[in-house]
Amino acid sequence: MVRILSATVTTSPEGPPFETGDQVQLTDAKGRMHTITLQEGQRFHTEKGGIEHDILIGAPEGSLVTSSKGTAYLALRPLLHDFVMSMPRGATIIYPKDAALIVAFADIGPGARVLEAGAGSGALTCWLLRSVTGTGTLTSVEKRPDFAQIAQRNVTKYFRGTPENWMLHTADLVELAPAGPFDRVILDMLNPWDMLEVVEGCLVPGGVLCVYVATTTQLSRVVETLRAAGGWTEPKSSETMQRGWHVEGLAVRPDHRMVGHTGFLMFTRRLAPGVVAPTKRRRPAKGAYGEDYDGPRVTDRRDTTTGNPVEDV
């Protein structure tokens, strides 16, 4: 029998060493993290002693540094999910687990023209900007000037400057009513159903609308409003739970704690002008639209061009 042994790799690849202006995340043995921005001649102070920035400048990523009181810290550049979880917030952020799904299911990639509102603290903004490379653009709308400023600061810090393909408008989306055209629209706000006219005016046919909402009542209202409006594919709704696991020898089990709830995601696609999606022939669940239901109904559909009521197909 011939055995082929794979070659032994004796060299390790080199990445760029830490340099002035880099953000560095310092993590101690207990997992406590501090993020610093490297500056020549500066010293970082903790209750566990100080660390000279100059020790890190020029060192490879993944180095171990020891504070003046002997505490060891691992030094790594923060990943985007580390950055968004620790950056200053005004509004609640979209968590990385949801942002990742938005990028995947809203099909956001290089060259896409994306509109998001509200920008809040700019967490989703960072994920979107990282995705729409090349000729892609991101237009972010935030009605609160204080939150827009936080988003601006966070994005500028992460990208070390304002990305050229990013436009941030401090305005109400309804009043701004951007002309687009956009390939993708992401709404994260209390009342996304009130934005549909604006979205219909700027999202291309085939374009994806993603809505992130925190409660079931919001989810129901936005889905039913879209169905009643017609002009959209059947909305798909989901939530995502990410459960960490403790893995230690034979003790392998789910973590005791987790982020139990963030929000619901809903995706739908815009149809060509005047086209109304056929409704399901299946009867709705008993009581789904019973006497207690007072939201929008498919029978409220109007033709998007003439405004006339539309018959079900």
Ligand SMILES: C[S@@+](CC[C@H](N)C(=O)[O-])C[C@H]1O[C@@H](n2cnc3c(N)ncnc32)[C@H](O)[C@@H]1O
């Ligand atoms: C939950 S936060 C968005 C957080 C953001 N996605 C992030 O990841 O950091 C919702 C934001 O929507 C903004 N907002 C609500 N209605 C709006 C509207 N009509 N136009 C623009 N922004 C709006 C709010 O001011 C708030 O900052």
